[in-house]
Amino acid sequence: MSRLPRSTPEAQGLSAAALDAFVAALDASEPEIQTVMLLRHGHVVLEEEWSPYRLTDPHLLFSVSKSFTSTAAGLAIEAGLLSLDDQVISFFEPDELPETISDNLAAMKVRHLLTMTTGHDQDTVDALSRDRRMIKVFLGLDVEHEPGTVFVYNSGATYMVSAILQRLTGERVLDYLRPRLFEPLGATEATWQVSKEGITVGGWGLSINTESLACFGQLLLQRGQWEGKQLVPAEWYEAATSKQVSNDNQENPDWKQGYGFQFWRGRHNTYRGDGAFGQFCLVFPEYDAALIVTSATTDMQAILNTVWDHLLPALEGKEVAAVARPERLELAAPSGPAPTAGDGQTYRFTEPTVTGLVAVRLDPDGTGVLSFSDDHDRVYELVCAPGNWNEQTKPLDDASAEAGNRVLTSAYGDGDAFVATIRWVETPFVAKLTCRVADGTMTVDGDVNVSFGPTTFSITSEA
Known part of the structure; x- marks a missing residue:
């Protein structure tokens, strides 16, 4: 059910032709766009999905999650549970602290946690995420600079905010926010990754759908008010979305306009929550508008450039050249010859890859069965066959959940190779896996669209 009213662009002071041109520009751009929603004066005036992606699917938001952790912090401050000037070490037990406290x-x-000015030289998240004792690891790291003096983007700092909130409230951040934020906004689909030590990770891992994120954007525009109730203090969002610290040491122009409490300032007097590979909740307070984008790209600045070039003029009421909207917004399945018949044997892999591939079986009918291991060491199978996208499910990150995430697969033949394409459509991730059998072993050459590490790999099955 829709939670935000719909309207024509013209009724909200926008040109439909200008929005068509914006959609066309997004579709033609290098970044792969998956869903888009634009709000103006509290109304949805644009909503698009690039098939097979859907506006209604939950989507992994990566660091947009930080802005929700900021919201939880603001609520806890309002409740008198903590203050911005509380010492970080005051929340933790002696056995969690280093022997010598610098x-x-x-x-x-x-x-300092909220403004990414902890004093660390680099993001602490890699050091934390490899260990079950993430709190203890964070507190044991060298703090090279005086806190408050240097901006360094630091997802580990947000994890510590989440850890502090859990200590104070007795609830994980997701559970703390459910009755206070997610349920009032209708975002009941929200899930959030939990660390090995049982803490909502805070800086990443939140999944909600496009309209739920749009509701959050509208809440920001309304300074925390929703349906006549003040869900979040207006003063908190005013501070959180304002420039609290300078971040001139960043490279891209929209990442050096200042940083708030887990919100980025942007050009043209905008602010936003953003996440890896092109997830955006971009707010235009001057124009009473918010733009939501889910996508898959390594060039997030390119998406913002398209917004400034094609959407901002429409919001400003400028004349925009008419460009036809594409008849169909679609990310089509790859096409090619039918695969040759497989030998029906299962080839197993022990080398770790970004996809989690552990086994492949190519059947005589030209289909392939690929097995993957998830973060909970559960193995799930995906059938890859020629033709249009074939929809299947994989287990949710929450190991106790009964439902699954949508996955789309397709395959074609390339000479003696079986080429499988897999879209985990509730994330940005897409993998192309080229499988070849020779001399009793299989080699898989993998290519993933986006990754925090290598985007290509080659593995060979066990003898």
């Missing part, structure tokens, strides 16, 4: 660690406050 002056810089002692000086680290909650505000």
Whole structure:
């Protein structure tokens, strides 16, 4: 059920032709766009999905999650549970702290976690995520600079905000926000990754659908008010979305306009929550508008450039050249010859890959069965066959959940190779896996569209 009213663009002071031109520009751009929703004056005036992606599917938001953790912090501050100037070390037990507490660690406050000015030289998340004791690892790291003096994007800092909130509220951040934010917004589909030590990871891992994120954008525009109720203090969002610290040391122009409490400032007096590979909740306070984008790209600046070039003029009421909207917004399945018949044997792999591939079986009918291991060491199978996208499911990250995430597969033949394409459509991730059998072993050459590590790999099956 729709939670936001719909309207024609013209009724909200926008040109439908200008929005058509914006959609056309997104469709023609290098970044792969998956869903888009635009709000103006509290109304949805544009909503598009590039098939097989759907506006109604939950989508992994990566670091947009940070803006929700910021919201939880604001609520806890309003409740008197903590303040921005509380010492970070004050929330943790002696056995979690290092034997020697440096002056810089002692000086680290909650505000430094929220503004990414903890004093660390680099993001701490890699050091944390490899260990079950993430709190203890964070507190044991060297703090090279005086807190508050240097901006370094630091997802580990947001994890510590989540950990502090859990200590204070007795609830994981997701559960704390459910009655206070997610349920009032109708975002009941929300899930959030939990660390090995049982804490909502805070800085990443939240999944909600496009309209739920649009509701959050509208809540920001309304300074925390929703359906006549003040869900979040207006003063918190005013502070959180304002420039709290300078971040001139960043490279891209829209990432060096200042940073708030887990919100980025942007050009043209905008602010946003954004996440890896092109997830955006972009707010235009001057124009009472919010834009939601889910996508898959390594060039997030390119998406913002398209927004400034094609959407901003429409919001400003400028004349925009008419460009026809594409008749169909679609990310079609790859096409090619039918695969040759397989030998029906299962080839197993022990080398780790970004996809989690553990086994492949190519059957005589030209289909392939690919097995993957997830983060909970559960193995799930995906059937890859020629033709249009074939929809299947994989287990949710929540190991106790009964439902699954949508996955789309297709395959074609390339000489003696079986080429499978897999879209985990509730994430940005797409993999192309080229499988060849020779001399009793299989080699898989993998190519993934986006990744925090290598985007290509080659593995060979066990003898």
